[in-house]
Amino acid sequence: MRGLQLSLNKNQKLRVERALEQLESLSLKSNSDASVTVADNISVDCEDAILKGHGTTELDGRVVATLCGVVERVNKLVYVRALRARYKPEIGDIIVGRVIEVAPKRWRLEINFSQDAVLMLSSMNLPDGIQRRRTAIDELNMRSIFEENDVICAEVRGFQHDGCLHLQARSQKYGKLEIGQLLTIPPYLVKKRKQHFHHLEQYGIDLILGCNGYVWVGEHVEVKDPMLVDQSNKSEQQNADSENSMSANEVETCTPLETRQNICRTANAIRVLSTLGFMITVEVITEIVNLSTSLNLDIHEMLGPEFYVLVAEKEAERRSSLRKKR
Amino acid sequence: MEYVSPEGLRLDGRRPTEMRQLRAEVGVVAKADGSASFEMGNTKVIAAVYGPREVQNKGQQMNDQALVRCEYSMANFSTGDRMRKPKGDRRSTEISLVIRQTMEACILTHLMPRSQIDIFVQVLQADGGTRSACINAATLALADAGIPMRDLVTSCSSGYLNSTPLLDLNYIEDSAGGPDVTVGILPKLDKVTLLQMDAKLPIDIFENVMQLAIEGCKAVANYIREILLENTKQLEFRRGV
Known part of the structure; x- marks a missing residue:
């Protein structure tokens, strides 16, 4: 199995396989023959008017893929969406x-x-x-x-x-x-959305899902509006500026243990998801973090084989329930 | 020495036109952009591709195309007698060059200007045909890294011993001193990108031997395509919607 160098026992292996099979069956219905490899022909219906997009080239009048990926069609445009x-x-x-x-x-x-x-x-x-x-x-x-x-x-x-x-x-x-972890995941796992900055209030952390596959998990920082800051500064300065800055520094230097643990837990959840190759969104991450806390797992145990199996099963469950809702 | 027995079997029990067992795996190096391991019988090769990334040596940067670099090395434990080989000896520089030129011919370098692509191949077990195995592994790794290519390059060797053309020579047959033809082709375009031979052969026999190697290349191409398609499907369904 790709990217998963774990020693799974027989039972765990079976469970992972079952979960993956379930995932495969869920996705098969939508696009089964859309995957292409380098130099595969892409069948085009209307030969006269198409636009060749990324990952395609023309050879003897036929459209040929130059990447491994999934063929996407938008009106006349035909392109190959590369995965890795x-x-x-x-x-x-x-x-x-x-x-x-x-x-x-x-x-x-x-x-x-x-x-x-x-x-x-x-x-x-x-x-x-x-x-x-x-x-x-x-x-x-x-x-x-x-x-x-x-x-x-x-x-x-x-x-x-x-x-x-x-x-x-x-x-x-x-x-x-500052104060956090940078994770590197394959960019194709990050979905482009309206919102890439997330503040997980229950954990007191910030999560930035960069479109380039760099994910930041760090302590929550209050974003200050520059106009407001200016105003408050003026009023504060009149009071007592030295005292204020002292207390602010003290708070800054110590991050509570709980927040640090939450950062690590979230980071490990992302690690597990990206190794398994599942799409990474806030909802999925929080779900996995909650799963680990509800099982009373230590942070380091999240990278053990058992948790990988659980995450795979959870994802299969989640996607099948999503499908039912539709 | 007899390399083909009267029954028509070779030293390792293969028929003259039979290939060794192929085995390939994609995604074996976690940190690389693309990676693959490729086995032909007992020959085992690992390849890792980094890039396209920023050019390290600014002087080599090209404004219209990508720079392709390749490094071939043999692990100390890859051969029967353990030797400490100096890095960059004549043999490995030559093979690095061969692999680089072959891969450059199929990569669409003009799509990635001002960048560099590094290909590292290492032989883990050497049992003849390392050159072809390296090229096959590099193709897989490049495809895994999502680098646009004209076509997959595949390679296979063949030889001529005991007046029989033999496909995919192993170490014993390779060291017999007979002709050894390594062919690399673009299977879809049906073009030859690599042809090496370090002995003399009559032209009519040479054509047979080369044809045999091309058949081998096509078989390898089919196998590689299967592996890549399986890998792509896996990634796609795991990712979900």
């Missing part, structure tokens, strides 16, 4: 990346794409929330914003003329991510 491939950016995607270089006026980020992405100093809001021209002093202080190896959340802005991928972080919700 690197991330392909689309404008507006929310991504998580790691700074690898601080260059003049820009940061270079590793985002699981075929090139490094660029975040310009000018395409991000300064932490103090001031809109102004970036000066040479700002440029010199770039390391005070992001350093090498920092994990950052940003949005895809688009490709520049020279083919570089540019990012932007023009809101308080984007920026440096």
Whole structure:
């Protein structure tokens, strides 16, 4: 079995197989012959007017796949949706990346794409929330914003003329991510949705499902509206600023044990799901976290073989109930 | 020495036009973008593909296509006598080059400009035909990494011993000193991308031997296609809607 290097005993093996068979039978009805491999013919009904999309090419007048994946048809467009491939950016995607270089006026980020992405100093809001021209002093202080190896959340802005991928972080919700874990999963498991930032209130954690397959699980940080911050700052300053900053620092330095455990539990749930190759959404993650807590499993036990089997069974159950509802 | 017995059986009990057992697995290296292991009888090879990713050496970056690199190595324990081979000896640099050129011919490099694709192949067990096994493993790994390709490249070797054309030589037959023809083809396009032979053969016999190797390549291609299709289906149904 792919990616699953576990020592399952006979009983567990049987259960996993049964769960997977169930999953297969659930999906078979929708598209059975849509999977293609490299150099397979794609049957096209109306030969005269089709548009060849990604992952296809023409050979002797026939459409041929150049990737392994699933054939998708949208009106006249025929393309192959690759499964295991690197991330392909689309404008507006929310991504998580790691700074690898601080260059003049820009940061270079590793985002699981075929090139490094660029975040310009000018395409991000300064932490103090001031809109102004970036000066040479700002440029010199770039390391005070992001350093090498920092994990950052940003949005895809688009490709520049020279083919570089540019990012932007023009809101308080984007920026440096601290106190948490970065997980790397295959990008095809992340579904594009309206919402990629999630605040799991019951655990006090933030979850960012980056479209590029980088997932951030960290302590919840209150997003402050810059306008509100300015106002509150003014009023606070009148009171007693030194006292305030002291207490804020103290809170920041210690993350409660419970939150840390929740971070680890959520991270392990994502690990299990991605190894099994299941689609990753908030609902599924919370379900798996609840499953582990209801079974009173320790965090490290979540990566044991038994839990993998349970997750596979749970997923099969979930999908079959979804189907029944329809 | 007699390589084909009067009954028409080879040293390992195969018929002259019989291949060794094939076995392939996709996704064996967790951290790689694509990976595969490929076995032809006792020859076992593992391949890992990284990329397309940012070019490491900026000087090599090309603005219109991807840079393909390949590294071939043999594990110390892969052969009968355990030897510590220096990295980058003549043999392995030559095979690296061969694999790189063969794979470059089928990868659609113009779709991934300013990036680099690294292919690492390692021989875990050597029993003849490592070159072909490496190419087959690399094809599988590239397809697994979701890199667009014109066609799958498959490769197979054949030889000529005791005036019989033999398919898929093993180590003993390979070291007999007879001609050894390694062929790599694009099965769909029906084109040859690799042809190597390090001995002399009359042209009419050569054609027979090469034809035999091409038949072998096609059999390998069918097998690889099956594996990939099975893998794609698995990934898709597990992912769900």
